[in-house]
Amino acid sequence: MKLKILFYSLLSILLFSNCEQKKEEDPIKANYLDYSKREYQYTGGVKMIPITTPKGTFKVWTKTVGNNPTIKVLLLHGGPGLTHELYECFDGYFPNESIEYIYYDQLGSYYSDQPNDDSLWTNERFVEEVEQVRIALGADSSNFYILGQSWGGILAMEYALKYQKNLKGLIISNMMASIPEYNAYAQEVLAPQMDPKILKELQQMEKNNDFDNPKYSELLFKYYYTEHILRKPLEEWPESINRCFKHINPNVYVFMQGHSEFGITGNASLKNWDVKDRLKTLTVPTLSIGSKYDTMDPEHMKWIANEVQNGRFLFCPNGSHLSQYDDQKTYFNGLIKFLKDVDNGTFKKG
Template identity: 25%
Template sequence: MMFANINGAKLFYDVDGASVRIANGKIVHKPVIFIVHGGPGGSHLGFKPYFDSLADHAQLVYVDQRGCGFSEEDQPENYTLDQNAEDIEALRKALGLEKIYLLGHSYGGMVAMRYATRYQKNLKGLLLLATAPSYRFLNKAKEYVEMHGSVKQKYYAEKLWAGSFQSEEELGDYFKELAPFYSTAAASGNAMARPKTKHSYVPLNKGFGGFMREFDLRDQLEKVDTRTLILAGRHDWITPVSENEEIHRRIPHSEFQVLERSSHRIFADEQEKTLQFIQDFLNEVH
């Protein structure tokens, strides 16, 4: 396992794929993609094995945010959007990398956008998967649960909105109960078997119970000059298509695609299409 001491915290990262290869007698430098998970409180394991084949085309650097996954726990006051973005920049420097691609899913997309507003000079490209540019997504998600949720789903969703989970087990119960909302594959009973992984409830509580209620990157996105790919799931309940369209309208050099048979976990619901969009984007930009 690989760790780096980043801004006072011990962060886990993992590298999948070589940075160079030999093709037709020439050295080919592959793009480097930092991959940032959602939550807050998720882990990089949520991307596996869905992204494994992407390592044939790029070097993947998976990151567990502070207090999440295999990374060291920290003081709750350090679980913030700004700190997560600063950690990405510090890890880029620690690994001796120049320009990188940055891919973020859900809350990870919010981290990626915050990073882009500060460090776009260090970005080759930005990939935003099923995310939102401001706090406004919360009201839309609440309306969806109120309209479509069962009694149990509404009960656990209220804990999410309040940021009031008391244990990893309770947060695990939330994801189990709301799994059909997050994935069309789960809703149809066709989801891939998944191992039990850590659910970091303290960072999640800090986000949904605090800073995510007021974060707003919309005006800043208009200054992002980085080539950007935005992917959304047609049936996404928590970061709906409209939120991703807003990002597309704000970022000048952006491409927007909707996966018609997906919910929030687009790379699980339509893995092949998701990876194809990413590979096409890399081929075009790199």
């Protein structure tokens, strides 16, 4: 009897000490949702950040999810002029890995101020906006990552080229480093894959600047976006994506990108953008994400990973432009591994 009591006592001690050890091993997970020491506990993580611009001070919307002192990922949405809603699926993956991430609507986008002044829509000013957001969030090179997709990838590259000293890691998702090469890929590789009749109809409307014709958007979404933006029938697109498109600021979008994702059209300000020759100066750990069916050439994305000094390439074989949705497991497994490897000091390029 005494031996039995002794056995259970020892077992209880072992189990208790094991629980204590686990608790000590993962303090970040234990405190991940603790906002008690943060100024925005009252707002549930939302912080309106004042941004100084040449045209005055405006506010941009951010929302922090989680609490991790060594991994803070600022999400730079695409468009330009779209919203943070593109990233809502991150809620299904990052919290389980104790990764802190920050939703952010850039100036001109839905939850942020929307000044009506085209002079504000420049790469240089957006870079300074991101830097002001970083400072306001209290992030630095010990914990600050930026993830930019599409236009957000342009902004991420531009930010890193000026401020990589403030970064711990850089993620370029589904964005080439040259708009002329992006246009060439759209016109020479993707366009010929379309039904010739549909392509001819789209090209004719573009030639006539008939972008407000409902037929233009209808054909673009049905025959191009479902192949290269998000590879699902339109009726199966996630509600967050439909909401994001609904909330677009067309003034910012058209001024910088043009009227469609079918290449940069008209006199859009981004049409000659190219930083290929400058990428070799980046030393910060970098993940470049490309997808088989993307509007962006996956071989170019692989080239980016090799061109920067500490790059890694993630290929999504079933993905398109929004591969966080249509090749989700590949996307998040590779992204989370990159963040953890950089955080643990085990990152290797390749």
